[in-house]
Amino acid sequence: MEKVLVISSSKTASEALVSFIRDSFRCTPKLVESAYQAKMYLDSEPSVELAVINSPLMDEPGLELAEYIIEKTAANCIFMIKDEYIEKISSRAEKCGIIIVGKPFSKTLLYQLVKTLDIAVTRSLKLYAENLRLEEKIKEIQTVDKAKFMLMQYKGMTEDEAHAYLEQYAMNKRKKKRIAALEIIDRINEQYL
Numbered sequence: 228m229e230k231v232l233v234i235s236s237s238k239t240a241s242e243a244l245v246s247f248i249r250d251s252f253r254c255t256p257k258l259v260e261s262a263y264q265a266k267m268y269l270d271s272e273p274s275v276e277l278a279v280i281n282s283p284l285m286d287e288p289g290l291e292l293a294e295y296i297i298e299k300t301a302a303n304c305i306f307m308i309k310d311e312y313i314e315k316i317s318s319r320a321e322k323c324g325i326i327i328v329g330k331p332f333s334k335t336l337l338y339q340l341v342k343t344l345d346i347a348v349t350r351s352l353k354l355y356a357e358n359l360r361l362e363e364k365i366k367e368i369q370t371v372d373k374a375k376f377m378l379m380q381y382k383g384m385t386e387d388e389a390h391a392y393l394e395q396y397a398m399n400k401r402k403k404k405r406i407a408a409l410e411i412i413d414r415i416n417e418q419y420l
Contacts, residue, residue, distance in 0.1 A: 228276050228345040231256035232302070234265045234292065235281035244279060251338055252345065261285050262292040275302045276348050277341065282308045290316055293325045303344050307332070367405040374408035377415045 231248055233256045235241040241258055248256045257272075259265050262284050269275060278296045282289035293306045306320060310329040320327050326340065371393065378389035397407035 228252055228341065228348060229254050230272070230275045230277070232265065232268060232275045232278045233258045233281070234260070234262070234278065234284060234289070236260050236283070236285040237281060240281050244281060247334060247337065248279070248341070252341065262287045262289065262295075265292055266295065269296065269300055269302075273300060275300060277305070277344060278302045279305045280307060282306065290320065290325075293320065294323050297323045297325055303348065305337075305340065305344075370405050370408045370412070374411040377412060381415050381419045 231252070231254055233241060233244050233248065235244060235258070241260070245256050245258050248254065256279075257268060257275075259268055263286055265278070265280075269278075278293075278300075280289045280293055280296075284292065289306060289308070293304045296302055296304045303326065304324075305326045305328055307328045307330050308316065310331075313327055313329050317327060326344075328337065328340065374393055375386060375389040378384045378392060379386060382389075384392060393404065393408060393411065396411060397404045400407060400410070402410070
């Protein structure tokens with residue numbers, strides 16, 4: 228995990244959290260002191276992977292900020308709150324997907340929690356990248372099929388002839404099939420439509 232935001236109004240807790248995250252996960256977390264500063268930072272840096280809120284903050288208790296982070300960004304959110312308040316906010320936080328940690332807590336617990344989130348984020352990013360690759364492949368197939376269909380409809384080719392024509396066109400122009408298909412579509416549109 229590389230992009231971590233720590234939001235804490237307590238100087239000693241801030242230093243301890245930043246030091247712990249930096250040493251444990253070999254990253255340099257960004258530290259802010261208020262919900263306002265956190266929102267400004269998140270608006271300018273949307274690729275934050277994890278936000279750790281040490282409540283209360285100087286300008287709000289912190290739960291509203293946690294909800295904002297979950298709703299407006301792709302970041303996971305760990306919300307640290309005194310044990311005695313967990314019961315009051317747990318159902319509201321859990322509905323949003325906010326992870327609650329009671330204070331005081333052990334470094335081992337925090338390490339395991341952040342490591343688990345790191346594994347989940349890495350896995351999600353791999354799935355997201357694979358999904359994007361598959362979407363691109365589908366777009367390519369759709370474009371190639373459209374070009375072949377237009378060649379069949381307007382040039383009277385068979386499917387095999389249209390396929391061979393498209394491949395030969397792409398090879399002659401030294402272009403990817405999708406780009407060649409788009410050019411063929413544009414040419415047919417200009418000529419017939």
